[in-house]
Amino acid sequence: MGRKVTLATCSLNQWALDFEGNLERILRSIEIAKCNEAKYRLGPELEICGYGCADHFYESDTLLHSFQVLRKLLESPITQDIICDVGMPIMHRNVRYNCRVLFLNRKILLIRPKMVMANHGNYREMRWFSPWNHLRKIEEYFLPRIILEVTGQETVPFGDCVLSTRDTCIGSEICAELWNPRSPHINMGLDGVEIFTNSSASHHELRKADQRVSLIKSATTKSGGIYLYANQRGCDGDRVYYDGCAMVAINGDIVAQGAQFSLNDVEVITATVDLEDVRSYRGELCQPHMESEPKPCQRVKVDFSLSNEDDIYLPTHQPITWHFHTPEEEISLGPACWLWDYLRRSGQAGFLLPLSGGVDSSSTACIVHSMCVLLCQAIEDNNSQVLNDVRRVVGDDSYCPRNPRELCRRIFTTCYMASENSSEDTCSRAKDLSNQIGSTHMNINIDLAVKGILGIFSVVTGTWPQFRANGGSHRENLALQNIQARVRMVLAYLFAQLSLWVRGKPGGLLVLGSANVDESLTGYFTKYDCSSADINPIGGISKTDLKSFLHYCVEHFQLTALRGILAAPPTAELEPLTDGQVSQTDEADMGMTYSELSLIGKLRKISKCGPFSMFCKLIHMWKGTFSPTEVAQKVKHFFRMYAVNRHKMTTVTPSYHAESYSPDDNRFDLRPFLYDTRWTWQFRCIDSQVSQMAPNAPKK
Template identity: 25%
Template sequence: MKELNYIKICASSPKLKVADCVYNTNEIICEIGKALEEQAEVVVFPELSITGYTCGDLFFQDLLLKECEASVEKLVEYSIDKDILIVVGAPISNRGMTFNCAVLINRGRVIGIVPKTFLPNYNEFYEKRWFASGRVNMDETIDYCGMTVPFGTDLLFESEANSDLVLGLEICEDLWAPVPPSSNLSLGGAAVILNLSASNDLVGKSEYRRSLVINQSARCLAGYVYVSAGYGESSTDLVFGGHSLIAENGRLLEESDKYEMDGSRITSEIDLEIINHDRRNSSSFSDTPKQKYRRVKFYTESKACEIHRRHNSHPFVPVREEERNKRCEEIFSIQTSGLAKRIEHIGSSSMVIGISGGLDSTLALLVCVKTCDRLGLDRSMIKAVTMPGFGTTDRTYNNAVGLIESLGATFLEIPIAEACIKHFDDIGHDMSRHDITYENTQARERTQILMDLSNKFKGIVVGTGDLSELAMGWATYNGDHMSMYGVNASIPKTLVKYVVKWVAENAVEEKTREILFDVLDTPVSPELLPPDEKGGISQKTEDLIGPYELHDFFLFNTVRYGFGPEKIMKITELAFEGKYSKDTIYKWLRQFYWRFVSQQFKRSCIPDGPKVGSICLSPRGDWRMPSDASFGMWMRRMDKIREEGSYS
């Protein structure tokens, strides 16, 4: 956990009895034990969890308040030898007022008490009858459980073992306020917000509550742990479902089932490194005025334990089909809108595009076709060119021809073999040597043809290369690397196929659809080496540079979150458990770093192209990196990983 900089937090909503502090405290202790078994560092309970939220005028009873304090004392004693931070809800009286509070307990001490700021007093809520807002009390400490305890809404709680772990507290309605306390707590340094809540259930409220938590975690660039009261609260007028959520920077990590009669509990890890990275990158976050907060220390040891957090092996691709289809539709719309603007701006008479029968050129052609349709232009203005060479196979050739014809683009075929042979002769290259000169000659010959045709037809060359190829430098400099507008430039390889699939299923005729599905089933290849003895593709890209699903995973976590090699190795093993061995992951991660850093010179001069997602390598936009940066730092880290992990 420490090497990943995760904090494991448990949100527990135990079954309770209203106004029975002894029963509730025993349930809380039982839940703390389960959190310890899961090796959580923090366990959070609902609002007023010791007494129950629905006590009503019983909060005026001195007996209830004294029973509650005795229960907190019992938790303090229980916590002496427990390696965990415990956060419970309790009513606490001070200076003739009662406050709805979060009480933090760590290793035999009450380390802090945070009162609720915003008290709901509308509809079914009547809190101002019983409680005072935390803003009215001016004392910085309170005497409680025989201790002088920091008290107030200006408290942050910092781990002695990990300075990145800083917690802020708010209570239920605080989140519903126009400016929630968590906004200022996060600006003050809180990496994780804990919300003790008692939010009753109404039709549609769960969706709204979930949206609030996710969006507040995104605005605050923080982890957000929300735990609500559940079964056992009074059902006189309301029902509480025990809805708990754990979110991080706009992403929902865990969510509990509701209406569980024995209570509910969720546990997940919040990635503090992601939070730090995103805050460093956000100028809006750093520019916002900040309040001063008192910091209270607590101590828990980071544990080497089982990780609950799920790691999506394809981070660019939504897991749910419905969401994935929406993503693909939006990407396709962004591509066509970008190309349409470029065509209108320059008054282009044609779009020239090389078609290989592979995925990337297929998607780019589909974008060209849709652009024509949106602008009311005849599809014949698309000059789709096949340029068969030494490695072209019948399968890709036939798919290219069939696709062009079925879509109504203008078909052109210009073989490149003779021109390449003449060029080999001109430069004195033995064409039996299938080296980089042999391969790149073909790529540059094709680019020259496309560029010259764009002059002839008064148009532009539409580029087909994708984000994964740019990241790996898997393009011939001034060959397929070059165009006049690159419509696929920010779409990773693992996502390209889903966009093509979406178009096949939603935007083309049956004949075209059949071709597209065969393209989707074709191995990725530049087809620059001769076919095998059976006429099939002999040069498969992923055999040479590694699986694109691994490289896209490396790319996402390197660029989006700034993770280092050790962490990427570990989360890759988790994400692809059972599919790739550690040695395989190590091999291709090392290859990724070498290529990603050394091939920046190709990205420094790429053509314009639309950004479609959170990661883009345009030198004019998201990624500014010197072309002559050394990759030595990454190689040394990889050497260290090999030595410590015995990787081959």
């Protein structure tokens, strides 16, 4: 009697609306699964059209092209003799659903719609899809003509049902359903389903992978079973990066693990597991609870076996220990893979970065260097797709990079934009880092452009603004800082468009931003300055994590130039120097440290605190460091800055999402951008609370 089954799951780098490429990658994954003798193959969520189609899901073209791809899959000889589980949008009775389509040998077995929508944070599934709310119910779905012509089926089962083969029973979960308090696998397990599958589009966030692994291990620890997890990989054309981590678990143990970060467009994970191990596990621990339910799972029978009769000598996969990346490794790998996806799909020839010699721009430079290291390693490992993409980016069909520094020189340009307020220290730090990573580096002086613009202002108004250090007002001081920052943005785009032209090379460069998540919280940057770029790989990462990342780069990449950068105080260098030394620092300008900002950001977004509730939490968290009056001052200062600068988030550069307290207005943090900056009611509540906490306050 057959008892061992070989199952395949995968991570695919799908791209929204890339139906040609998505089809090719799906077929390749099925082919690899069959080569590994798997009888079932699971793919990521909405893999046919790509998860990030957003409002393109409204278009009939997206549904039509998805069915055209499904037809190609059904007709392909590659998909024969293996159960294929693919994801696509489907309209049923004029309602759009996010579905799994399971098919075998040119026949659709069932269509399973998603029942729990991801509708928070980066996700808006309820905007495009409806959840299937009919528990344990199936209906007839009438297949479109282009599918009927292949399958000969007029209708197929559609709804909450499971697949029953000759030897086992398979039930589907789709992404967010695993995270739900009433996950479908609970009732399915109690009704005898032995194999659970989860097709996901789950994005990377720092320190998140362990949550995913823990949920999957827990799902099979409680009631036994085999769990297959598939995930999207890559940027899919948006701010988030889907980080793979395909895996197979049985009875609480991980037995197969895929990579979290990889440049491989297709990764297939297979595992051979013993169904009798599930039955034995359940027989001891779960049998008293596995009673017949009032509404058992609807079963679709299929005359097919996942196991073979002669599998007694087939070895099974044994438990493994999951390797988790450190946050520093995650910053090195995740944004680097995202940048490469963006570059190779954008049609551009490389990146340009205004490199100031500070922590933020240096972190962006190190991520590009990490990307070059990954590319060279992939080429060394004979990844032909990466080599072809590199050759296309540099415009040379015979090119093969010799090392990361040499590749960096070809695709990465850095420039130090000096003004009369810049110090020699930051200039030399930028140059030293550029030399170590290998970028093509330029020194540009912006004073002539700044004075030219101020000259125009002077001709029109008859006045010449002055810095505060020279007797000017606060408004003059701020305007003079901003004009320097905005000139740098204009010059960055000019050099990005023409620097390769000057060198006689084709193409343009993508401008990289380098504003961190904490600066975005307070708006501590100039609107339309160098923070205005094409993309920003560090826009969702805190200053604290970036510093740890640079320490990691010193050791891992031997970038010793970073030591001086880490030792220097963060500064914008937009005000006049004092005796040749920097007199302006970021933390002094902001009125709080970066570590304080990170905590405030988490309370604002994750704990959902307004000014008063944030004050109430911080008086305990900062007890012994700040008095209630000082806490109140910091909270009110933050919310004033937040309110005054919130409008900047409407134009913020698309950033790699890495932090759960990101203030990105465009997708993740939907809040007004015009506030009453006085916060009169809220601040009055804080002041009232402070007065009650004063040592001599009368007791009520």
